[in-house]
Structures are given as structure tokens and as C-alpha cells.
Amino acid sequence: MRREALTDTFDTDVLIAGAGPTGLTLACDLARRGVGCRIVERGGRGFPGTRGAGIQPRTREIFEDLGVLDAVHAVGGTYPLIMRWDGETQLGTFDIMERHAPTPDRPYGETWMLPQWRTVEILTTRLEQLGAQVEFSSELTTLTQDTDAVTATVRRPGGGEDLIRARYLVAADGGRSAVRKSLDVGFDGAMLDSPPMLIGDAMIDGLSRDHWNVWPTAPGGMVSLSPVKGAESFYFLVHFATPGAQPDADRDARPDTLQHLLRRRTKHDLTIREVRWSSVLSPRAAMADRFRLSRVFLAGDAAHTHSPTGGQGLNTSVQDAYNLGWKLGAVLRHGAPPTLLDSYDGERRKVAADVLERTTRILGEDRKDTDTGFSRRGSDTHQLDLGYRDSPLTEERREALADDALHAGDRAPDAPCADREGSPVRLFDVFRGPHFTVLTFGDSPVPQLPEEAEGTVHAYRVRDATADPRTADLIDSAGHAQRAYADTGLFLVRPDGYTALATHDPAEVTAYLSWQYADASTAPGH
Template sequence: MTTDVTTHTDVTTHTDVLIAGAGPTGLVLAVDLARRGIPHRLVERADRGFPGSRGAGLQPRSLEVFEDLGVLEAMRAAGGPCPPLMLWDGDRQTGEWDIILRAEPTPAVPYGEIMMLPQWRTVEILAARLEELGGRVEFETELTGFEQDADGVTATLTRPDGATEAVRAPYLVGADGGRSAVRRALGVGFASEPVDERAALLADVVVDGLERTHWHVWPDAPGGRFMLRPLEGVETFQLVARHDDSDTRVDPERDGTTEALQRLIEEQTGRSDLKVGEVHWVSAFKPRMAMAERFREGRVFLAGDAAHVHSPAGGQGLNTSIQDGYNLGWKLDAVLRRGAPDTLLDTYATERMKIAADVLGMSTRIHHEDDAGRPRRGAETLQLHVGYPDSDLTRELRHDLPEDALRAGDRAPDAPCEDPATGARVRLFEVFQGPHATVLALGDAEFTVPEWVRVFRPVDVDGHVKDAYRSGYFVIRPDGYVGLATDDAGDVAAYLAALSG
């Protein structure tokens, strides 16, 4: 598959991975590659990071990913819990409602609830982490063409002044959004259908006179459901106005001015005491679902919204995209640095396409359920049960397991324990953290493992490791999933060899 390559300078620069699109997906992948020492370029056609709050809900599984990447503390400092809903009928409060099931942390699940953080802040924190690791986002740099051959991709980058640059890389990742230029250039189909024909206005705006303790919802506002949610760490609210009339056309420039939003709030809430201040960002959308026919085409990968687009209901789209980048990073490392076969990269597509399809179905169902009454998000939205039981990388070699037993392909649980080498109290997530794989040995067998694998034998002082894992030997993939589960220590070396080629 080829595309036209714009005329460029005679000099061709080289890198290992070229990433188009510096949203959360591209940034997660770039951070993961940077900590692994993989040369890469991250280019973004815009002149700054994403400015809006759009994907504001970070599910517990994403928080675990962010802990591994070294950004969780910054995100927790900037974010906060999902507030309870205050329901309104005009200027009259009609009750409170919790949209999520509250859950305390457990030894196996350290983050039990969704955390709210505006997407622009997530992007800022990831970009800062990338810079700490020696990388950067190349803003105002657009991928305008590429061609691929058996050995790699040659791409053209274009800047606002028309200057171009040729870049040669073994692999290209299109993380450039729902209108992905990479996907279109590949000719990969993108089956799309509306989830809802009703248009919605989304804005980040200062609103004076409204308490910041709740997510304020007018379910029966005159024009359609209307919501104002206080954003974490800033003075703005996220405004969502859905228009019940499917013929209504929303124009962000016309409908997103201070004056227009003031009128909208008064009409929808019946409150004249709420005063609109500065408008930081405005967008319009109609919920839709879409998925690419393939996530890999030769040496080019699609990730995030370039591969799948979700309804915002249930807070799944951003979180699924984060997992795309996290899944792909360690596999690129294995192929580029450890001699693993290129076919390992095929598992990115097979693993993530099934997950994307399942999540698309769930988010669409939740969207329609929200119209039926008071919505509540259950455990299925937390992404803790997402796994790869049918992957070519999954080996469950134990027998007669209880129904509720952890299995290969599942997310590897956390557990407090003791490090036998130091006697220090640690969590398994601290042991897993980093670019390596881990052999969790709950037996006495000795291992010789390659340098990218760590062997850990926990001292299970409180019994939490046994509660989560029972017994046996487990290979924990670098992305925190159980690749191998066995009672025979001899299976470990063969499994690791398969990952390395």
C-alpha cells in the first residue's frame, strides 16, 4: 500500500517508530517507547495539545497503566472523584443520584473508582512525562504522505511554512483521530453508524453562582438534557446540552459565544442568577460508533480514535485508546530490540480489535440505557475485566481450576507482600512497574531468564498473593496481563523463548 509522497529535502532522517497524533494514545505509546530507549518521533499537526475536557473519565485500569508509566501521582493531584449528580427541574432541586457504584480499594484492586480529569490536563501531564524521558511532541508538523515497503515506511512531514522532511522508520503508528489521514491513506475501511441522531453542544466555560460540589443535571430541560459538571483543578464547568430535536443544527462558533451560552443556560435551567464568564473551548458532536476493518496494514498500525470511535456514554473511548498504546509499546520493543518475530506485532491487532468491538457494543448499549432512567455505571465499565484469554500469547496450562480462579489472559492483580531480598514491604504493582516482564514464582523452582525478565518470589505475609494467584508460576507481560500460568516451572523458559523469537 502506498501513498503519494510530497517533494521533500534530499536529507532523510531515521527513527525506529514514527507516531502521527499526540493525543492520549500517541503520548502513552511515546512515553512507553521513551522509557524503553526506543528512538521515535511524535508529530502533531496542531500547534498545541488538545485544549478541551472531552474525555474526562479515567477508569481504574487506566490508572494502573498510568502508575506504571510514572504519571499517576501527578494525575491524582490534578484530578478528583466523580461527583454525585444533583437533579434539577428548573430552579428546583429534585434529588441526588450517584452515577457510579462507590468502591474502596482492595489489595488486588488499588483503584476502585473512576477518576475525573479534563482531557487537556491528561495530555499535559503525559507530554511533561515524555519530556522528562528525553522525548517531545513536534507540534505544527503534519504527516502529509508515506509509502511502505518490506523493510519500513518513508514518510513526508510538512510544517506551516511549507518546509518538508523525509523520515524513514521501520514502523508508523496512526494515532491521528477519528478522521485519521493515516487510515484514509491506507484505504482501510471504517464502518460507522450513528448511535444518536441528536446533536449536542460541549463547552468548557466559567459559570458563576453554581455550587461545585455536584454534577448538575436537568434531565427534562426544555430543549433536551442539560448538564454542568465542575472540572477538577480549574474554575470552569463542562457544559453538555443535548438537543432532542434531531433536526437541530449546532454551530460551535454561533452557539459557543458567552452571550449564546448565557441565553442557553437561562433557557435550560430557568435560573437567571447563573452568570457565564470566559469560554475556554467549544465543540459539537453526534454520538457515533465506528471501527476500522484492520488495525494493522503491513508496517503501519492504527490506534485510538483512528481505529475505533465510541459514544461518550460510560467513559470508554479514551480508556480503550490508552490501552491500545500500552499494548503496542512493549511489542515494538520486543521486535526492534530483542529479535522477536514480526508476527508478534500481529497480536496487537487481534487482541485490540476484539476488545474494541466488545467495548463499542457496551458503550452503545449504555448510551441507550441512559435514556431509560437514572443511569448508573457498574463494574463492567472499569475495564478491570478486559483481558486476552483467546490471544496467541496466552497459555493457561493448569487443570481443574475453580470457577473464580485467575486465568492466563486476565489482568494481573496487585497484592501487598514482602521482598525476600530486602525484607521491605512492597506491592506486586511496584515489582511489575517498568519495561520488563515478570516471572511471579509461587514455588521453589529456579530460573535462568533473559535480561528483560525479572523473577520475583514474594513473601506472602498477609496471604493476599495466595488470595489473588493461588499457586504456580506466572509470566506477567510488560503490560500487566498474565501471559502464562502453569504448575510446571519448565514451561516458563519455553514461553519466554517464544516471546523473544
């Protein structure tokens, strides 16, 4: 029997610490599921920094599901070509990005550029549309756990303190996470082989915005000046490669000092009108020993920090939130066994470890590529091929599959179809929302859905153009859906867009769904 969010004796079901992209993605996902949540942020509204500017294709798909992709597309843009310079001499352009035209199964083929502050602004607006809001200038300072809940102390503007009691706490409070430290969770890692960097956003005159401008062999270390899509500023990155040299943001990012530094390094007559934000970056790779400790979850930079190379950190963090959101919703609103939440650590720690290895490798390749300053980013950075084949939540019941065939645990592909009336509809359209989706292909019978699953599972019969429309919910007239999935079979798609189950037996779909509303012994993997 479906149950409502359990807020009778609690201030909220889920308390989120940190209102960056991770916390906001999770808050939006929980809000649309009707899960009570509060999100506190120690800073004020409107952090100005670019940082995490690369929105990968998989994240664009997530943002489409959350209803923010149109806003993202309205203010961002594709990455420009890199123009290599030697002083005032142009050395030619270089494309750092691997770009693909949209395909039926992968509608977004390249990285989208959007400064992180814009992403945060868009997600904050979306959260407000969903009826929730960020509690700014509110810092979580202490927490305790018992068998039923987490009790957190939150310091408010002016110094007052509140106690918030929540069933679960999600720490999305960054690489220096106070929550992680208070729990004494290990955060093992190492500084990476790269010189320290001065980074930030500045209003710069005297340089074209048509290209991402890079001086790979500038005296004292590489200089990168990239026009920011969705803003009027340039994102600057300045290596301090001379042995012993250490940047100081307070000193070196003052407009006059930065102007002198860039003129000397680039030989261009640049004018710095304003520095909007600056910081010193010494790349580090680290990952928490665990992503869950009882009723507390670590997500985003609180769980893993990356080299910024390859544009993976923000995107991996958004996927953390997307993975956790549907599981919290299933437990808190629909009676799923709490053991479902154990899969968050198992699924996301493996992905984070793989991404850390990738970003560290890319940083090493960048260091070797002295001609351009940056190595080429392949399609493996798009995060479309990440999945959960080894997860205990994944059941692949078919046999003799090719390695490159769609397996349970893989991302569920998109495909253009039509409804019974002939109107265009994509598979992503039917996936959109907080529900599971069942797709049946060919002559596979439609599974019997558990009574308790009403409204939380949507089922569609996918047939080709020769089928009687009365026997189909989706007409795959061009065959794209059948090629992406299979000529026959049944696929259960999780709310986060990954295939949970692939089978030919409809009874296995019914059994898989039934565990959500029963005891933990019936769950996949038991």
C-alpha cells in the same frame, strides 16, 4: 543475542502521528524502552478541551507504571454526585458511578476525573523527562511503505516539508485519521440514536461546584453542567432534542448566546464569563476493518470511535498504546520475531468491539432514564476485567480451573508483600517497568531463564510468612498474593500487566521466554 534499536539507516524506529493520550502513552512507553521514536502533532501545544475526562481504574494502573499517576492524582479528583434539577427546584442527588474501596488486588476502585488537556499536559511532560519531545504544528500528509520501512512526508510550520523514514508508523491521529484514509482502510459504523449535542468548557457564575448539575427534562433537551476537577471551568452538554434542531458551535457557543440558552433551559441566573472550547457532538460508533496494514498500526480513535457515555474511549485508546508498546520494544530491541506484532490486531480489535457494544448500550440506557438523564455506570466500565484469554500469546497449562479463578490472559492482580528485609513492596512495584515478571508460589521451582533474557525478565519467589526468608524474594505475610494467584504455580506476567502463561512446570516458562529470541516457529500458538 540482544540487539540495539535499528536506526543506522532510518530517521527513527517508530513514527507516531498524533500527540493525544494515545500517541503520548505510546511515545512514553517506547522512550523508556530505549526505542527510537518521533511523534508529530498537527496542532499546537495546549488544546483546552475537557473531553475524555474519566480515567478508569485500569488506566490509573497503566499511568502508575508509566510514572505519571502522582501527577494525575495531584490535579484531578473523584466525580461528584449528580444533582437533579427541575428548573430552580432540586430533585435530589444521584450517584452515577459504581465506587469501590481499594482492595489488595485492585488498588483503584473508582473513576478519576481529569480533563483531557491536563492528561495530555502530564504525558507530554513525562515524555520530555524521558528525553523525547512532541514535534508540534507538524502534519503527516503522505506516506508510502516498502518491505523495510515507512516513508512519510511531514509538513512543518511555514509550509516546508520533511521526509521521515521509520521502521513502523503508528496512526494516533483521531477519528478522522488522515493515515487511515490514505491507506483506504474501512471504518464501518453508524450514527447512534441520540440527539445532537453542544459540548464544551465555560467559566460559569451562579452555580455551585459541589455537584454535577443535570436538568433531565429541560425544555428543548437535557442540560448537564459539571464542574471540572483540575480546572475552574464547567463542562457543558446541551441536547438539541427538538426535531430538526441542530446546534452550531460558532453561533450557539458564543458567551452571550450560550448564556441566554442556559438561562432559558435551567431557569437559573447564570453568567457565562468565557467559553474556552466548544464543539458539536453527534454520537457515532465505528471500528476500522483492521488495526494493522503491513508496517502501519492504527490506535485510539483512528481505530475505533465510541459514544462518550461510560468514559471508555480515552481509556481503550491508552490500552491500545500500552499493548503495542511492549511488542514494538521486543521486536526492535530484543530480537523477538516480527510476527509478535500480529497479535496487536487480534487482541485489541476484540476488546474494541466489546467496548463499542458496551458504550452503545449505555447510551441507550441513558436515553431511557428520563428521571436522571444518565444511567448508572457499573464496574464493567472500570476495564479491570478485560483480558486476552483467547490470544495466541496466552498459554494456560493448568487444568480444572473455576471460571472465576485467575487464568492466563487475565490482568495480573496487585498484592501487598514485603521484601527479605521486611520493607513493604507491592506486586505492582515489581511489575513496574518494561520487563516480563515471573512469580513462583509455594514449592514451585524457579525456572531457568534464557541467557538472552538477562535484564528483560525479573523472577521472584513468593512465600508465606512461615517460609525461611532466605528461600523467598517476597513475603506474602497476609496471604493476599496467594489468594489472588494460587497456592502453588508459576505465572509469567507480560510487560503490559497481563498473565501470559500459568503453569506448574518451570520448563514451560523457559520455553515461552525463549521464543522471544528465536525464530517465529517457536512462538506461542505455533
